[in-house]
Amino acid sequence: MKIYNTLSRQKEEFIPVEAGKVKMYNCGPTVYNYFHIGNARNLVVFDVIRRYFQFRGYEVSYAQNITDIDDKIIAQSITEGIPTDEVTRKYITAFLEDLDKLDVNPPDYQPRATQYISQMINFIRALEEKGYAYEAEGDVYFAVEKFAAYGKLSGKKLVDLKVGARVEENEQKRYPFDFTLWKKAKPGEPKWQSPWGEGRPGWHTECVVMSRDLLGETFDIHGGGNDLVFPHHENEIAQGEAYCGHPTVNYWLHNGFLNIEGEKMSKSAGNFFIARDVLQKYPAEAIRYFFLSKHYRSPIDFNEEIIQQSLAAVKTLYSALKDVDYLNQQDLPEYSEAQQKLKEQFLDVMDDDFNTARAIALLFEAGKEARNKDNSEEDRLRFARLLVELGSVLGFFRNLAEKLSAGEDISGKTASLIELLLTYRQDFKKEKNWQWADKIRNDLKELGINLKDTPQGTEWGIDENAKV
RNA sequence: GGCGGCAUCGCCAAGUGGUAAGGCAAGGGUCUGCAAAAUCCUCACCCCCGGUUCGAAUCCGGGUGUCGCCUCCA
Numbered sequence: 001m002k003i004y005n006t007l008s009r010q011k012e013e014f015i016p017v018e019a020g021k022v023k024m025y026n027c028g029p030t031v032y033n034y035f036h037i038g039n040a041r042n043l044v045v046f047d048v049i050r051r052y053f054q055f056r057g058y059e060v061s062y063a064q065n066i067t068d069i070d071d072k073i074i075a076q077s078i079t080e081g082i083p084t085d086e087v088t089r090k091y092i093t094a095f096l097e098d099l100d101k102l103d104v105n106p107p108d109y110q111p112r113a114t115q116y117i118s119q120m121i122n123f124i125r126a127l128e129e130k131g132y133a134y135e136a137e138g139d140v141y142f143a144v145e146k147f148a149a150y151g152k153l154s155g156k157k158l159v160d161l162k163v164g165a166r167v168e169e170n171e172q173k174r175y176p177f178d179f180t181l182w183k184k185a186k187p188g189e190p191k192w193q194s195p196w197g198e199g200r201p202g203w204h205t206e207c208v209v210m211s212r213d214l215l216g217e218t219f220d221i222h223g224g225g226n227d228l229v230f231p232h233h234e235n236e237i238a239q240g241e242a243y244c245g246h247p248t249v250n251y252w253l254h255n256g257f258l259n260i261e262g263e264k265m266s267k268s269a270g271n272f273f274i275a276r277d278v279l280q281k282y283p284a285e286a287i288r289y290f291f292l293s294k295h296y297r298s299p300i301d302f303n304e305e306i307i308q309q310s311l312a313a314v315k316t317l318y319s320a321l322k323d324v325d326y327l328n329q330q331d332l333p334e335y336s337e338a339q340q341k342l343k344e345q346f347l348d349v350m351d352d353d354f355n356t357a358r359a360i361a362l363l364f365e366a367g368k369e370a371r372n373k374d375n376s377e378e379d380r381l382r383f384a385r386l387l388v389e390l391g392s393v394l395g396f397f398r399n400l401a402e403k404l405s406a407g408e409d410i411s412g413k414t415a416s417l418i419e420l421l422l423t424y425r426q427d428f429k430k431e432k433n434w435q436w437a438d439k440i441r442n443d444l445k446e447l448g449i450n451l452k453d454t455p456q457g458t459e460w461g462i463d464e465n466a467k468v
Numbered sequence: 469g470g471c472g473g474c475a476u477c478g479c480c481a482a483g484u485g486g487u488a489a490g491g492c493a494a495g496g497g498u499c500u501g502c503a504a505a506a507u508c509c510u511c512a513c514c515c516c517c518g519g520u521u522c523g524a525a526u527c528c529g530g531g532u533g534u535c536g537c538c539u540c541c542a
Binding site for chain 1: 470471472473474479480481482483489490491492493500501502503504505506507534535536537538539540541542
């Protein structure tokens with residue numbers, strides 16, 4: 001497998017720290033609000049990366065933090081007029097719900113910053129002892145100049161940074177790019193007792209402390225959105241390596257940003273999309289398809305048209321499964337050479353830095369073969385089986401049975417009513433009263449019930465537009 | 469100002485030296501009373517200029533356009 005490492009700016013052969021195992025960490029949300037569609041991309045991308053490693057036979061340990069103490073949370077608690085712990089409780093619950101709605105498998109670990117306060121304090125003290133950190137009136141800073149490799153991830157040099165300097169003035173800092181390890185509490189703010197007085201940890205420290213606790217001193221993959229490269233991950237590297245004297249992460253993976261109609265998403269610009277709102281309007285699989293149709297490192301542009309296209313594409317995939325009556329198949333036949341070959345192609349493209357766009361094309365190939373009436377019944381089922389197997393690696397087809405039987409859950413009375421209408425329509429058809437026959441069909445369609453005249457009679461089904 | 473990405477059919481998007489995957493949409497055929505669904509067929513020389521090469525969308529140089537990071541941010 002080859003994966004792109006931000007650190008080296010090239011694809012590298014993936015070699016795990018421990019054979020057969022993958023330890024990965026992804027920067028999770030700060031729970032001060034519902035997460036947005038851009039966050040959703042990161043969640044889905046790393047969900048797929050994790051699923052693929054598992055599919056490849058690796059035992060994966062996946063940790064994703066929840067930042068539950070931070071300036072933004074304090075600000076939100078003032079806005080909403082509720083204590084910070086209520087803010088975090090509210091948005092953690094929402095986060096977990098939305099994660100599920102997105103068909104993202106929950107991480108193995110979801111550590112919260114507040115559960116690691118004492119360990120962070122110990123960590124910061126150790127940095128202080130090693131001479132990488134200094135205290136200034138209750139705040140503690142990391143001295144970036146002490147860490148020679150600072151900037152190696154983002155390709156920035158301290159000299160260059162100086163020139164562009166858009167950094168906040170802070171005369172307590174010895175150097176403008178020194179970052180906060182411990183922040184002194186202002187009156188009324190949440191606080192913990194520490195050697196430097198009451199305060200709270202800075203943002204960059206939690207990921208270092210929690211990842212080493214859960215995944216070990218050196219682990220395989222650390223991920224996050226592209227914007228975290230600098231300064232967040234740069235600062236993580238500085239702390240982590242200053243602490244233990246060697247790299248702690250082997251592969252740094254970053255997903256590209258999501259734009260809205262070509263513009264960066266921002267609340268002030270009014271083009272801000274909360275994931276749960278989008279999920280209310282479109283099925284998770286359409287959103288997932290949209291994310292995976294482009295390589296995870298490239299920027300992606302979100303708009304209504306794209307999601308509609310994605311939805312149509314996902315439906316095409318499902319129609320293949322309906323075609324072979326997948327739901328009612330018992331023992332699916334074993335793969336023959338053709339399916340094996342397609343599966344190998346899937347492995348090849350996914351091995352190449354998770355090329356989900358090409359992987360999706362292979363899904364369509366399997367779907368096409370599953371529908372191809374020239375194939376034997378057995379072969380069609382084999383391809384359908386492959387479609388489901390590979391599609392699941394990308395996170396599609398969750399609760400498949402439920403989705404394929406959509407419409408069958410309609411209550412008995414309603415169903416009989418529809419059947420009744422159909423018998424009337426049948427009579428009209430016999431009389432060649434096309435006007436009325438068509439009216440029934442059109443009116444039902446408006447109610448979301450689609451009719452299909454077949455030689456065996458008229459079939460009806462619920463329009464799955466909203467459900468896939 | 470510093471650093472980096474991208475530019476491929478109407479739309480989305482793979483492909484990084486050997487003659488353009490896939491999806492959506494569109495057009496045509498089959499099926500149908502008409503539809504729908506399904507199915508078959510059709511649909512691009514890759515931003516511009518120059519260079520390297522037997523051969524470039526793919527490499528190099530220049531240009532134009534566009535996006536991002538350098539501040540909290542996925």
